[in-house]
Amino acid sequence: MKKFLALILAAVMLLSLVPAMADSPVEITMLLEGNNVTDDAAVLEKLNAYLTEKIGVTLKPTWGTWGNFDQLAQDAVNTGSDEYDILFTCSWTANEYASYAKKGAYVRLDDPADNLLADYGAELKTVLPELLFEGAMTEGPDGEKGIYAVPGFKDFATMNTWDINVTLLEKYGYTLDDVKNAGFYGWGDIFAKVKAGEEADGKVFYPFIFEGAVAERFVDGTPIVTGDANSLLSYYMNTEDVSVPGAYGNVIFNKYATPEFEKFARQMREYYLAGYIDPAIAIGETATDAWRNAQNTANYLISSEVSLYGYEYTTSEARGIQVAYLMTTDAPYIDNTSVQGAMMAISANSAHPVEAMKFLNLLNTDPYVMTLLNYGVEGIHYTLNAEGEVEFNADARATYSPWTNGLGNVTLLPPQKGQGADFQKRFAEFYAGSKKLPIYGFTFDSKPVETEIAAVTNIKEAYALSLFTGAVDVDTALPELLSKLENAGMQKIVDEANRQLKAFLGE
Amino acid sequence: MTVIPKKSIPFRLNMVSRRTEALFHLILGLFALACIIPFIFVIIISFSSEDSIRQIGYSFVPNAWSLAAYNQVFNLGDALWRSYFNSFLITIVGTLASVTMCVLYAYPLYRKDYKYRGFFSFLSFFTMIFGGGLIPTYIVCKNLLGMSNNYAALIVPMLVSPFNIIIMRTFFQTSVPFDLIEAATIDGSGEYTTLTRIILPIVKPGIATVALLTALAYWNEWFLCLLYVTKRELYPLQYLLMEMQRNAEFLARNSSMIGASGASAIQALPSQTMRMAVVVFIVLPIACAYPFFQRYVVAGLTIGSVKG
């Protein structure tokens, strides 16, 4: 009898567990950026089986592309939609991290009242470097600083480099050191000699083809001031040692009003008039195509690149020449742009913030999930070779190409073919040597001067690219630009930025 | 009803002099040529090799010809045919529904004896000038009316065009004499019967015109897809093209922020030549459909049907 009762009791206990186990997994939706994915069925099948077992969650990603992400993200945020639990965000998408965290679009992950990070994301703190969390601190709607998204662990320092076509350089008897020692203001002779030589057979050759929008930053050593989406402000780094303040100290300037800028613009104009610069990089719509084309066809001497570790191997092979990257600073520098380059935020309208946090925790710490989501299913999308490197199956990869940098913790991924088995280790070592800027962590809040910025942007747009590429006469254009900026309230913007910076540093 | 024979009339009855007509042909011909040439240019680019574009840019005479662009388009495989199907479905259903609603709305507006004519005129016209803006419309369509990731989202938001209603009303006004209505009413015909049996045949050019404009609008539309649809199976062809275009533009604008990892993304984008090939795919069907509409639109048969 006792045995029989015990059996009944056990059965009842088991039965009471069944409803709990039969709880259907929670579906988490995610909006991602920069992908080219047309068939994710195989991946999701495996992934969801794993996720259900581990954390009771299934994932339904929306593979946003470069062209539609901004619209989808903005619409979701502005209409308070709960369509996406997790949103990609960063410093350059329409749902820009700092400003939308301030507007209350994202859940505060380290909210003292409901600390999702501590409760469900504890492993993140051990795996991701502390400086990433520092960079993710931003002001929320209540004015308190907090973490409003999980930062993506990728290359977290900025490498501003001159992309040098070493093969062509050496053809005319120069070395990389010659370029380095001459510096931007001394390249004239090298350009002249190479241009004359390459044009001997009649076709046109432009030795200096670069991305106009970054030229001034490279030459003057002015990083992007986070929050200044329109290149209005300059902060001068100490390019010999980026971790200490430069000659001006921690002050922000009107980018176009400084003597450095004028010097830069005049030199650029000289190069343009001498025919060293392709006019197409001065025209808004053709600028990037012209620049990338020149690089891809190795039809340049000096170009520009915001680079990353090991990139010269990829480009040298792809272009069929020897490419070298000359850094403009002594070390890669850590600023908000690079740290906030790829983040995952939980939408304030999400119905499942806890499950979302659990998923993000798993994504950024579990190599299996990371590899599955980024590279696909082993055997279908790729195979592992003897060194443990990933070799992609071209056809399958064409249907499944997510943008890896925007999808979590890339250091968990196996190396790709040619990178070498210890690639992740070298990667980590390289970036360990990068330095924080003195203004690291500062974000300019443009809301107090919104109207001025809207007006000033239109003015600046009319001159900036031309001045950056030397396409317009400096004596006429620069004074015009400066006076128009003055009249539109530029000084107010600069003053506000400096006020905020002082307050930030005073802490 | 007089019929003008197809061959030119032996003696020129009430026509412009041959010299004037030649001048007309010259002007119209040149302009028509100017309209076609850019499209021929598009076709040439689509058959140019990618290297030629990189070396000498867009040109009427590329360095080398290549079928690579079309190979790439056909490699899209099912996605291509699926979007063709979507484009056709949306255009045909949308045009039929829209033209019907347009004619039904415009007819009473034309009827001077309709009591609420002024009110409804203003009702539709006002929306031509004022709108709630993108976000409120988006919310109403998506959340309230459930138009998300379905064909309704690609058809319904464009169903009624006050512009077309006004055009249709104008056609009614200029082609249909009011005595016809009175005659029909006296004969005891109901409103719908009058409309379908008597009026519609007269305004065929008008209907064909509005149908043409509506069909073109649906065929070219891509923004609705961007807003409301993320399922690739529903993408119309015009959106596929726009997606390629927008991807390229975004990467171009933000390349320094995205850095080197974006460079490889640019490499993977469909080439300029492929985009031109897709343009050819998009224009061809509608260019072929155009003569079908034309039969009703261009002066060819005299219509004069009301005598006395």
Added chain:
Amino acid sequence: MTVKGNVSRPGIQLRSRSGSKTFWLTTMMLPATVWLLLIRYLPMFGIVMSFLDYKLPTRKVPFPMNLLQSPWVGLKNFQFLFTGESLTMIRNTIGYNALWIVLGLLISVTFAIMMSELSRKFLAKTYQTMMFFPYFLSWVVVSYFLFAFLDPTNGMIVRAQKAASATAVDWYNTPGYWPYILTICSIWKNTGYSTVLYLSAITGIDRSQYEAAAVDGATKWQQTLHVTLPHLKPMIIILLIMNVGKIFNADFGLFWSVPMNSAPLYPVTQVVDTYVYRAYTSTGNVGMSTAAGFLQNLVGFICIMAANGIVRKLDADSSLF
């Protein structure tokens, strides 16, 4: 088909017939009316966003409650449209539109009349088909076409100029030429569309009217003046009024893509839509972009009402309403 009542008792039949007529005609209006109310009128509450500092909806304060919580800022969102620089964009927008309305009207009507007078109908149809092609090409594609001619390095015109005289015009940096270039592009793209409308209207004209005029001794030119144009009048006036209503709107693609977004050309290519776009992408302020749209609507409304009022005074039948 039932006959409602008989003719010998007009009073009652007319009332019941007019009642049922109104009823049946009103049923015809139903589908479109429902659509208009739901998809056009319902969202109009959003206009209020122009006057608010828009706060995002959240789980606790969903849409539309967040509108109530967004502070009222009056006309602040409109300020960025009236800075010193914006005068240029206002001048450009209205100037180009006014010019193109008149030019477009003249050209389209002329072409329509020309085509209707051709004896070879096949050619007329061919011209018309060809004229429609520009409508299919997006402005981006047109910009590539133009670039093939004006590219500073490889453009066909540039190369010809260099061959002839060693210096070529720096097209994408010289504003002076662009009003002409943009006008040509606009006419090129839109003529086919308007010509179709006018041609269809001409189709509906009874041929016997021409014959009667010819018999009276009228020349072709006089026939055009006295038969064709009067019949086209309603269509011309309607289109004119509607175009006037869009006088503060601009075709974004034309002013952005065709000049290749080249900065030195802004003084002649900046229009309200590009201005708002550039401002919006820098601030992300929903209230500002809504305010701009609202202002465009308001200006259009005033212009249409004025134009319609003038027309009504002159010829009540031709007015919009």
